[in-house]
Each structure stands twice: as structure tokens, then as C-alpha cells.
Amino acid sequence: MTALRQWFPTVPMLVWGRLYNREAFTNDMVAALIVTIMLIPQSLAYALLAGLPPEVGLYASVAPLLLYAVLGSSRVLAVGPVAVVSLMTAAAVAEHAAAGTHAYWQVAITLAFLSGGMLLIMGFLRLGFLANFLSHPVISGFISASGLLIALSQIKTLMGVKAEGHNFVELLSALMHQASNLHLLTLGVGFAATVFLFWVRKGLKPLLIAAGLKPKLADVLAKAGPVAAIALTTALAWALDWQGQGMKLVGTVPQGLPPLTAPLWDLALWQELWVPALLISVVGFVESVSVGQTLAAKRRQRIEPDQELVALGASNLSAAFTGGFPVTGGFARSVVNFDAGAVTPAAGVYTAVGITLASLFLTPALYYLPQATLAATIIVAVLSLVDFGIFKSTWRFSKLDFIAVATTLLATLLVGVETGLVLGVVVSLALFLFRASRPHMATVGLVPGTEHFRNVLRHNVLTSPKLVCLRVDASLFFANARGVEDRINAEVAAHPGLEHVVLQCSAVNDIDASALESLEAIASRMKDSGIALHFSEIKGPVMDKLNTTHFLQHLHGRVFLTNYQAIQALTPEVIR
Structure with a gap:
């Protein structure tokens, strides 16, 4: 009983759950509807980015949301697949299995298990302060480079060609060699979808408001832009037989609830995956805490970093046992959840229900979805992460921070995501010691x-x-x-x-x-x-x-x- 009394106060759901009422339910339901609409195409796209079947993205968006709702200290953080972690997953798993195979999926599940275990242990040991050792310039440089890598990796899907590479130069070279083999129909659809999605992000809401719609309804419709692009291109692919003309479609997406799965109990594999799992854990934790703290401050709330470690650890473990891959708190969907009026993590529970219903009833409609449309969704999402302005600001404010940003970005682009992040951290710590050795x-x-x-x-x-x-x-x-x-x-x-x-x-x-x-x-x-x-x-x-x-x-x-x-x-x- 004593152990239970010590544990229960650290379960945030027991705090906000006692105060839950009809008004909170209404606000959370509206936010969940908007986030679900946004999350379905994102989940599919990020699964493909990670080298996994699209339905795995839906699986990774159910159980983690439920676990975070119980254990998370943020009222609005939305957990699920994100672009940077998906890229890091692809880089780690590709070393051990071919993309698209069952073995590849099993390694991704194992990676989620290891990441979840590490986060849980760090949470119990109260190691949340370790996030302070990842400086903002390093994280900004890493995320910007990852955004560029992700966007470039999706160009091949827009072109309808095969192009492989582990870094920016290899990818760019492969794309240039495949330029003569591009599929014009695929390129046209992908380009049109990209332009449409960029326009929707900024131009649709003001247009709808000018047409007489209320701002909240206009915002919901604007957030549904990716869904509209998916619906339209899917319908056209079916009606015009784009598959018969050589366009790659998503194909069969299995219906049903997330399956019960288990990681591979292979110690040799664990020894090779523990470093990528640790990097994924740290990057995911830093991203989650940054987003959570920013949004919590706007409502005069606070989050507990150590509790976030526990919540994210449990979320990743749940993903491992329900067919998912590593997850974390996403910036875009969390901001949407906040702006839509979510007041408690119950919004995540309702979102999980929505994703489950989509897995049960909507997946047959995804057969004719062009892969180029999902690639356009990824490109538009990740380019918003690229921040070149930090080069100018750090150059003017701190030359040493500029070195950290430039080193991290260039290393990530030219060598790879894992090496780039490690080198960025090493350079950042070296610069810290350099500063410390020269006191003012x-x-x-x-x-x-x-x-x-x-x-x-x-x-x-x-x-x-x-x-x-x-x-x-x-x-x-x-x-x-x-x-x-x-x-x-x-x-x-x-x-x-x-x-x-x-x-x-x-x-x-x-x-x-x-x-x-x-x-x-x-x-x-x-x-x-x-x-x-x-x-x-x-x-x-x-x-x-x-x-x-x-x-x-x-x-x-x-x-x-x-x-x-x-x-x-x-x-x-x-x-x-």
C-alpha cells in the first residue's frame, strides 16, 4: 500500500480526471476531431517515411495516445509518429533488414521497445535534467538538416523513380541520375498536391472567413486540407486508372485493430540498436518537452520532465506491443490540439478512438491513394521545421553557437542523422568546455x-x-x-x-x-x-x-x- 500511495500521486490522470466536466468533454471532443483528421494522413505518411507499411502509422497512433493520457503531465501534447523520429527509425532499422519486409517491421518494433525501456528507466531515475545538455543550436541544426533530408528523400516518390542514399549528397546524386526516368503523371500529381498543401496552410482559412464562415469552422476546414488532397487524388486514381498508367499507389491496407506484437529477444540485435534507441529517446524527449513547456506556459501550467520520461517510455512500450514504431510528442499536432481548444489529455483518448475507427472502416478506401500525395504531405510538413534564420542570429550573437549549428547541420546532411547528432553534441560540449576554460x-x-x-x-x-x-x-x-x-x-x-x-x-x-x-x-x-x-x-x-x-x-x-x-x-x- 505504501508503494501505491507513492506511485499514485505521480499519475496526472488522477488529478485532471477528478475535475473533468461536460465543458471539458465538449472542448476535448472538438479538438480530437480536428487532430484525428490531421493525424490520419500524417500517420500513413510517416510510416512510409520510416520504411514501414502505412497501416503501421495508424497502429502507432492508438495505444501511445492512451498511455500518454494516463501518465503525461502536459494537458495538450499529442503523441504519435513524427518526421524526425521516423527518419531516425529508417536509418537505424535499414542496417538490419530490407524496407517493406516483415523482418524490418520486427526490428522497428524492437527499436520502439528499447527506446521505451530507456525512457522509462531515465524517468524512474529522474534524469530529465539531461535534456539540458542538448543545446538549442544543436537541436535546431539537427532538425533543420533532418527536414531537408526527409524532403529530399520524398522527391523520388514525387518523380516516380527509385533513388537510394544515406546522406544528402548520395540522395541528390541518385535523383539526378534518375531524372531521365521520371514518371510525368506521378510528378504532376505530386507537384499539384504539394502546391495545394502549401496554399492550404496559409491561404485557405482567410478565404473561408472572407466567404462568411466562422473562424473556428474555417480553421477546421483548413486543417482538413491534407484529407481533401488524399480524397481527391484517390478518387481520380480510381476513376482514371492511374495505376494502369504506371503510378504507384498505397495498395491494400489491412483492416482491423492494432495487432498484439512483441520485440525480438535477440541480445546481439539489442547491442547494435541501443545507440540509435538512445538517440531517438533523447531527441524525442527534447522535442516533446520543448513543445509541452511552450504550450503549458501559455495557460500558466507546467509540465514535469521526469514524468514526461515515464509517459513517453510507456507510450513507446505500448507501441512495441501493438505493432507500432518509436513515437514522441509532435509539434504540429500538439499546436493544433492546443489551438482547437483541448483542455485535458482526454482529447488524446478520443483521438485514439478516431484512429481506431479509421483502421477498422476506412482502410479499404486507401487502396487507390497515390504515394506521391503522401510524399507531398511529408514534404510540406517537414519544410516547416527548417530554420535557416538561426544561422544569421547565431552568427551575430555567438560565433561559437554558429559553429555548433553549422557543424550539426552539415554533419547530418553529409554523414547521416545519427552521426550528425552525436557530432553536434560533442562539438557543443567541446565549445562549452572552451568557454568554461576562459572565464570572463x-x-x-x-x-x-x-x-x-x-x-x-x-x-x-x-x-x-x-x-x-x-x-x-x-x-x-x-x-x-x-x-x-x-x-x-x-x-x-x-x-x-x-x-x-x-x-x-x-x-x-x-x-x-x-x-x-x-x-x-x-x-x-x-x-x-x-x-x-x-x-x-x-x-x-x-x-x-x-x-x-x-x-x-x-x-x-x-x-x-x-x-x-x-x-x-x-x-x-x-x-x-
Whole structure:
């Protein structure tokens, strides 16, 4: 019972479920209708993108929604197949089986199982903070590159040709070699569908409102644009016998509920899949948390990252046991769910019911659906993920962040999604260590008529040739201890008449053993040179750590409460 009491408070459904009422039911049903309309074509398209039969996309959109509704902390996050994770799934599974085969599907199921298990373990260990180590520039560069790769990979379907490749250059080269074999009818249908879907995203809603429709109804109809494209091209393919003219159609899509499946219990396979599964888990978690936090903030709500790990882990495990593949919270469908008025995760339950009904009754109608239409759906969806503006903004704001973005994007395009992401993370961490090893230190002086100190290079301040005051704007640890030591030595060498050095520690939150040893060495050398090392504005926790050592007892200088007191005691002539 004690274990149950500890677990139940972490089940969000027990919180929002007690407050559920008729108004919430109405809002959630309307949102579910809109999201279901949007999710059906997306699920089919992303399954094909992952190299799986289209019905697998529907399977992956049922059980995960139900599990997330019970365990998820976001009120509006919509879980299911997404473009980037589908691409990563295809890249991982293609190493072990041929696309379209039953073995390929089994490996994808196993990948979902491993990803779900990892997320669940990270959630129970409360490792949600690890997402903070994936910087925004790295994620933005990775998603933009993935969007370009996905869009390019779908061009072959629009052209009606076969073109394979593991990176941008290989895909582009293969497409150029196949240009003479393109199928004009397929290209025409795919191009028309792409143009229509781009127009629907921006132009249909204002047109419908101008025609007299209410904004909410106009929004619903605009979101149904992909469904309209699918319905129209499917009808034309059937009526005009496009299959007989060489166009590739979706073909037979099995009817029925998601099947009960199980992962492959092959330890050798698990050893080869654990890295892709971990990358998929981390990318999916970061995307979900980013979307969830953004939408929650708009309603003054909050999400729990550790709870999200548990919810996404359970969702992926459910996908593995119901014939699906790795899933996560999708940006587009979550925004649609939010805008449509969803107030609780029950909207996801109603969406799952809608997808189930589609699996039972609508799949025969998909036989004549042109694959080019689904490719157009993917292209329009993923190009919205591409953000070239971040190159300009990071170049102007931080050259190091620009390096991280450019490295991640180029590596993902030229080498592959997994290597690109790993390299982006490595570069990001390397740049972080580079920054950390070069802490900002400013020589400061007294602002006349005040007790404030400012950078001598930026302000007209009072100083003394007998004293140098250095403000250290970082915690002191092994990576930057040498940099601090070098800066102090440089100041000593540049001031022949120097008698005192004061380290202003107002921004120092911690000092580790390596930095303490470095400070001891600095103080000893300065004492031998007749220069006293002093400290000011040391924070309480840092002082507590220093008091556990003999450093302050052997210090030739003093520790001052404020920098102003240091100036009063050491160089009073500056104040007069």
C-alpha cells in the first residue's frame, strides 16, 4: 500500500480526471476531431517515411495516445509518429533488414521497445535534467538538416523513380541520375498536391472567413486540407486508372485493430540498436518537452520532465506491443490540439478512438491513394521545421553557437542523422568546455561618489597603481583554474609598483579542489614577491568550503565583506 500511495500521486490522470466536466468533454471532443483528421494522413505518411507499411502509422497512433493520457503531465501534447523520429527509425532499422519486409517491421518494433525501456528507466531515475545538455543550436541544426533530408528523400516518390542514399549528397546524386526516368503523371500529381498543401496552410482559412464562415469552422476546414488532397487524388486514381498508367499507389491496407506484437529477444540485435534507441529517446524527449513547456506556459501550467520520461517510455512500450514504431510528442499536432481548444489529455483518448475507427472502416478506401500525395504531405510538413534564420542570429550573437549549428547541420546532411547528432553534441560540449576554460575577468575600479565597481575599460573609474581589483565572473574549477592564474600573473607583470591584488568573488558560486590548489600556488608566489592576495564578497557556501581548509589561515592577505571595504583598508587615498 505504501508503494501505491507513492506511485499514485505521480499519475496526472488522477488529478485532471477528478475535475473533468461536460465543458471539458465538449472542448476535448472538438479538438480530437480536428487532430484525428490531421493525424490520419500524417500517420500513413510517416510510416512510409520510416520504411514501414502505412497501416503501421495508424497502429502507432492508438495505444501511445492512451498511455500518454494516463501518465503525461502536459494537458495538450499529442503523441504519435513524427518526421524526425521516423527518419531516425529508417536509418537505424535499414542496417538490419530490407524496407517493406516483415523482418524490418520486427526490428522497428524492437527499436520502439528499447527506446521505451530507456525512457522509462531515465524517468524512474529522474534524469530529465539531461535534456539540458542538448543545446538549442544543436537541436535546431539537427532538425533543420533532418527536414531537408526527409524532403529530399520524398522527391523520388514525387518523380516516380527509385533513388537510394544515406546522406544528402548520395540522395541528390541518385535523383539526378534518375531524372531521365521520371514518371510525368506521378510528378504532376505530386507537384499539384504539394502546391495545394502549401496554399492550404496559409491561404485557405482567410478565404473561408472572407466567404462568411466562422473562424473556428474555417480553421477546421483548413486543417482538413491534407484529407481533401488524399480524397481527391484517390478518387481520380480510381476513376482514371492511374495505376494502369504506371503510378504507384498505397495498395491494400489491412483492416482491423492494432495487432498484439512483441520485440525480438535477440541480445546481439539489442547491442547494435541501443545507440540509435538512445538517440531517438533523447531527441524525442527534447522535442516533446520543448513543445509541452511552450504550450503549458501559455495557460500558466507546467509540465514535469521526469514524468514526461515515464509517459513517453510507456507510450513507446505500448507501441512495441501493438505493432507500432518509436513515437514522441509532435509539434504540429500538439499546436493544433492546443489551438482547437483541448483542455485535458482526454482529447488524446478520443483521438485514439478516431484512429481506431479509421483502421477498422476506412482502410479499404486507401487502396487507390497515390504515394506521391503522401510524399507531398511529408514534404510540406517537414519544410516547416527548417530554420535557416538561426544561422544569421547565431552568427551575430555567438560565433561559437554558429559553429555548433553549422557543424550539426552539415554533419547530418553529409554523414547521416545519427552521426550528425552525436557530432553536434560533442562539438557543443567541446565549445562549452572552451568557454568554461576562459572565464570572463574584468579589472574594476571605483565609480566616483559611489561604492560601486565597474570595468576600467568601459567606465571612468578610480584606481591605484598599488592595487589591482579583479572581478571573476565564473565559478572556479579545474577547467578554468589555469586561465585565472595566467590572468593574475599578467596583471602582476604589468604593474611594477603593485602591492595588493583583490579578487572580487561576487559571481563565484563554487571553488573545486583544483582551483583551490591553484589559488594556494598564486598566493604563495605573490607572498614571495611582496604582494598580498585578498578576497572580497565571497558567498556564504563558498566561505563554508574554504573554512574547512587551511587556505585562509595561511593567506597573506585578508577577506573583505565588500569590495569597497577593501579599498578603504588598502588604498584609502582613492576614496579621498
